Every structure is written in C-alpha cells, then in structure tokens.
Amino acid sequence: MTSGPVVRPTYGSGPANREPANLGDILERVLDRGIVIAGDIRVNLLDIELLTIKLRLLIASVDTARELGIDWWAHDPWLSGRDRELVEENRRLRRRLAVAEGREEVGG
Template identity: 65%
Template sequence: MAAGQQPATTAGQSAAPALGNHQPANLGDILERVLDKGLVIAGDIRVNLLDIELLTIKLRLVVASLETAREVGINWWESDPWLSGDTTRLQRENRELLARVEELESGRDRAAIEDRRGD
C-alpha cells in the first residue's frame, strides 16, 4: 500500500481505526448483564408541609434473573400461592375460614338470644 493511501474497506465497514475491542452493546447484551449481576433501585419520596411529614413512600426495585435472586436469598415467588399455581390450597383455606366465621357468628347469636331470655 502506498503512503497516504487508506486501506480498502468492504461495504458497511468504516475506514476509521478500531479503538480496542469495544463493540456497541445492544439491548439484549445490556439486559443479559443486568439479569446476571442484578440491579437494585431504591428511593424515598417524602411529602412535608411546614416540617410535618404527611406522606412517605419507600420504593425498592430489584431486577435480576431467578438464579441471581436465589443466590442472594430472594425467593418469595416460590412460596406465593398465586404465583406458584397452588390456588387450591388458598381456596381450601378460604372455605375453612368462612366456615369458622359462620360458626363464631352463629355462636355469638345464640349466646345473645340466651342472654335475652335470661333477662
């Protein structure tokens, strides 16, 4: 190649010299890195009026893969019946609680009726 002559380029390539091995990251690469390492966003919002705190909102957001979350001890979705598909257990517990409430309320009503008879 003669002095002052630029190297030949193919279509779509730039003649500018490469600066290291840095390639632009696409969204998929960024997401993979975030899920692999995890990302925590935390913040507080406070509303004050004349030095009186009216409202405080604490925001905590964790973005991570399931494996990364398990490694740091976060696994609440495994025991959440709505997420694990164990809704039959919830339905059974709900029926048992409703039956217990009815039993307690009917017992209270009977006791009130007996109290009125005794007066």
C-alpha cells in the same frame, strides 16, 4: 487558555472506546450481575411528613436472585397456584366462624 480533548469518565472495566452494546448485551449483563434501584418519595406539608414511599427494585436473573437468598415467588400462593386452596380454606373458616357465632345453621 488552551482547549484540550474532552475526557469523559469510563465506568466498569474494559476499553473506553469499545463498540456500543446492543440491548441484548445490556440485558445479559444486568441479569448476570443484577442491578438495584432505590429511591424514596416524601410528601411534606409545613415540615410535617404526610407520606413516605420507599421504592426498592432488584433486577436479576432467577439464578442470581437465588444465590442472594431471594426466592419468594416459589412460596407465594398467588404465584405458585396455591391460591385456590387458600380461597377454599378461607371460605371454610368463614363458615365455621359464622356457625360458632350462631349466624348460620350447621350444614348450611
């Protein structure tokens, strides 16, 4: 039995013996193309599923995310600064409910 050179699979395009990429190159590639990480955690006891946690993580640039139709941060009140408006609206609605239920005097 003869031993030959170790052949390692290459992933992606390009030559197999290119220089190692630095962190900046890797980050640029990930943000340009994006990366998806998915996983599930299940806790079972005697074949009874007690807990399931599904993890989905997408890492991409803002432009790439928008191309994919993902822009939740633009509409999230806590990230867009509308949280103060929601807190004030919540306070007003609670006061109106208390008045309607007779728990608070009008104007108080």
